[in-house]
Amino acid sequence: MDVQVTFEPLARKAKVRPGTTVLQAARKAGVAIATRCGGNASCFMCKVQIEDWTGLAPMKENERKKLAGLEKTGTRLACQAVLQQGHVIIQLPPDPLRAAIAKQLAKQQEEDTLW
């Protein structure tokens, strides 16, 4: 049975076969997750937040070592986290470009209200 995956806050969804990584599912859903190491668990650019891990295969020691305690906050490496069953909701990190634009717009609005 396929695994349902939802990428938030984009609300992008995909159905994938068990054994698919979160990174592969993201690509199927048309979601860009930055990578630099080609999925070798060394660049840390593919970090995502997953609160409920029941739909995931158990974390392998390699990923646990790389995360060095961050897994306690729900952080997983998209290239290493393997989807197994059910419906998994994945929170994408904020896009740094969008965050910078939002910050600049907020600053401009604040300046506009002073005039």
Ligand code: FES
């Ligand atoms: S793609 Fe580099 S750590 Fe996942």
